[in-house]
Amino acid sequence: MRKSAAIIFAFIISQFHAQQGAYYQQAAKYKMDIDVNAEKFTYQGKQTLEYTNNSPDELNVVYFHLYWNAFKPNSMMDQRVSSQGKNGDGRLQKNGISTLSSIPKDQEGSQNIHWIKQNGKDLKFEVQETIMKVYLAESIKPNSTTIFTMDWDAVIPQQIRRSGRNNREGVDMTMTQWYPKIAEYDYDGWATFDYLGREFHAPFSDFDVTIKINKDYVVGAGGILENPTEVKGYDAAAKIKTEKDKKTTWKWTAKNILDFAWSADRDYSVESFNVPEGPKVYLVYQKNDKTKAWGESQPYITKYFQIMNNHFGKYVYPTYAFIQGGDGGMEYGMCTMILGEAKNIKDLMGLMAHEGSHSWYQQMLATNESVRPWMDEGFTSYAEGYTMYQLFPEQLPNPFIERLNAYRNFVKKGIEEPAVWLGDHHDNGTAYTYASYVKGELYLVQLGYIMGEQNLAETLKQYYDQWSMKHPSDRDFLHIAQKVSGMDLKWFHNYWINTTKTIDYGIKDVKYDDKSTTITLINKGQVPMPIDFSVMTKDKKVVTYQIPLNMTHTWKEKDIYGEFKTMPYWAWTQKEYTITVPYNKSQLSALGIDFSQRIADVNPEDNFVEVK
Template identity: 70%
Template sequence: MNRILSVFLILLTAALYGQQGPYYQQQAKYKMEIDVDAANFTYKGKQSLSYTNNSPDELKVVYFHLYWNAFRAGSMMDQRVQNQIPNGDSRLQQNGVSRLAGIPEEQAGAQNIHWIKQGGKSLKFEVQETIMKVVLADPIKPGATTQFTMEWDAVIPMQIRRSGRNNREGIDMTMTQWFPKIAEYDYDGWATFDYIGREFHAPFSDFDVQIKIDKDYVIGAGGTLLNPGEVKGYVPGANVKSSADGKATWKWSAKNLLDFAWAADRDYTVEQFTVLGGPEVTYVYQKSEKTAFWEQSKPHITKFFQIMNATFGPYQYPTYSFVQGGDGGMEYGMTTMILGEHRSLESLVGLMVHEGAHMWFQHMLATNESMSPWMDEGFTSYAETLVMSQLFPPKEPQPNPFVGSLRGYANFTKTGKEEPAVYLADHHDDGRAYSIASYVKGETFLVQLGYIVGEPTLKLIMKEYFNQWKMKHSTGRDFMHIAQKLSGMDLKWFYHYWINTTKTIDYAVKNVQYDVSSTTITLQNKGQVPMPIDFSILTRDNTVINYHIPMNMTREWKKNDIYGSFATLPYWPWTQNEYTFTVPFTKEQIAALGIDFSQRLADINLEDNTVEVK
């Protein structure tokens, strides 16, 4: 082989298999003028977009999301719902029929692009369902900034999923994913997933938005309202400025967000309070007996922000709004759209906590949730469980806050419907399987990680993850790099098993042999996922003696945990089916023994994990 060919093969191999290059992220700045025809549920839009290409690639095309095109009969979302009945999202179907199929034409969503220009030059574009492909007049070179302008009109769709008119609680307009939004471009290329009803992804952007609407409307949004004294609801006795057509103009600003969302209703009440060390919080909702829990929720939401700031990292924005709207709960930049009527305070706060926690794991740590929903929904669910256990402590003591989630996961594995968490968000074949893979397995991923490395180390990992990746687009690889570095362990095996497969954990106490001065115990791995094992002895004087059995694949062993000190035994090779060890306690001294007294291990069968000594 000659020298030139050798060099070529080396470079080719590096190109194909080399690591990702230096991190970059694109930058977008929107300036919009929106004129709403509230009576007909339509609006006209003008948009100027400054887009900076920070990638090393020259861009010859760009893509925009047109989410509202999904809200019509025959759309891809409608087709997906029909194909998934009865195992899809229950909110998208009724009596075994897709709700999208029954949308009247005049209430079907539409984003009609009149034109788009680049630097004044008209561009060719093609609308492919919810994606618009735009061929550029001038390629955007690395490091260059270009200007797009466009005009469009839109029909606000019938409220079915997140966006739309007249939701079931009587909110006039929930304006989410409502404008032509440029897609994210990163190392993996353009993120142009069609909107099928689940997750989103976008570049960090600045927003300057002016919304012209009937002066009797109140708007709740994610961002800073620049003219509160000129519009209804925010300043007592405000002198609402209106034009000759009876409309007021709302001026909003937001920096470094993934999205700008808003909702409008004539019956909204606005309430605000400030969290010490946190944001100014705004509630925008219809105040009535049905929404009485909103007032009671304020001290809990104050504690929520304080716990999140202390546990994961400080909130990075000046404001946050909880706005009544949508079809359940959905997070957007600096705001959440939630249903306002709840049967209990805990129900309302739980929804607020979950959606608010998304600001950490979807917006400040901006993972691509279309590709890795478990990193957003799962980490958010972990935070929700942790926070809610402090806001509403359980009546009966539990070994840890995550017992319910672990049992829910274990029960679902027995249905045979589990699907790997690695699946793309919209490509799960069963709605419940999506929920388990994304919410529950993502949550229990962190629970298992805490079990492996120890809770003190997990806390360090979560904080360092936030410190390194806040206001950036992180991936599972980025998270695992930090986890391995701070724990000193090899954790790739764990990531693979938990995210890429549906294999399960199932350990058992196989045999206990009592001797004159000791007891010999044999454990068995009956599952497909190897794990280190925490084992405990409960003596008859109620003392707990803990042992840790490392697994050789981690290479380093757990140093500490919050469930008491422990003695470390020789490691258990992951290929070995059984493990035998001896403890210096007799049968007369032991009340019980077993695997994982903390109940953090996601073992699918707990019945053979402990032995009560009689």
């Protein structure tokens, strides 16, 4: 190649990589008018959507999610649950049979699109169950904005999962995934996964929502109520304004959130209080004997937000609502829908802490949870465990020991599936739970063990600082973790997320001499790890020796679980490692691998020796 041609080619390649690496995110502004027929559990909807294409690509089609179309017999969700049998999501089954298959015709979910226009021009569209493909009248060029208008009606489905009418706790309407929502578009293309009951992905959006509903209803939502003096439940001096048909109009706004959700019931009570330095918290629930724990929750919720703000980054929105939705728990923008009934305050706070933590790991740090559910559910579970340990202190080796033990027991069943799998494509419902919730949580626990808890805390803070209100990926998180720790961590990420290989170290042999003790350690597992090996003397002094793993190339310098002496590294290809400590048998009371009990060793029984 001639020199001039080579220079031009190199320039083109450099520009391609520069463009490939440029970050962007789409933006949307919704204005919706909703008229609810509470007696028939239907509503009429009108929507204006201002959509901005910040990508470098020219868009000729757009996609919308129509989630409620899944709630009917023979839908893809029904087919998936039916084909999995007892291995599927138990919340969608009864005795191993899909509950979707028996929804009465008049209670099937539906979102019927009457028409959609772009800048006033009618558009052709086709509905592919929970996905609507829209062919544009004019392409949306990079860095330009277009206006969609839409008219539709919907049937609120029988509540099977998250959304719906008349749930078992007596809540009339849980309005989640309830409107035609534009899909996310990013470097990976359109996020058009069919809705099968699990996760979501969406662009950050602004919402202006007007809801007309019978005057005796109270509405809870994730957003700012703009007319609290005109509606029921939010202002003792409210003068409820009704129209001729006896309906009240509720006006809600929200900025820069992923989703707008609301719920309505005639028996809701509303309580509110301010967390120092924010947010203002709303409790929207039915007061009765089964929900007494809600009345005890204020001091715990206050402390919860303070811990989260301090350790994981500040909650950026002005309000947050815990709403009794009647089916498990599911996070949305500035609110969560959760079960109202709870045995005690600890059970209730466990649910609130998990769903509240999704405001960090799904809302503000908006990963694509359909593709990487372990970053969504796993990081959230870690935050839940971290905060609950401080809200309800226990004498445990670490806050995550129960989750570690659950993981060990599950691995022995032999049905584990890799965390890298797409959320809705796991073959076993329990395997999905462990891949996403448990292994995602233990991903952070293991990183804390590998690089030190201080480095993990700093990584989480920098992750928030750099990526809040954006759509990060696992690559972005790993980049920060490596930068903070100075370690190469790609090996761990690959083993833990992309495989089901396990950690299994042990003490093979102990030999006592007059002035020292020699211990032979063995790696019986498939995942190599650095090892913290400790001895306890008869006078209860603990001395820890750090045995680094060669693949990290930089060694852990400190850890809140104690100081240590650094030994020569253990090569990942080497099965055994010998260490000699300057204590004889009469001086020792115990020795072992990881006194902090953080390492996810699947057979920890041979990690400790009591010296007698």
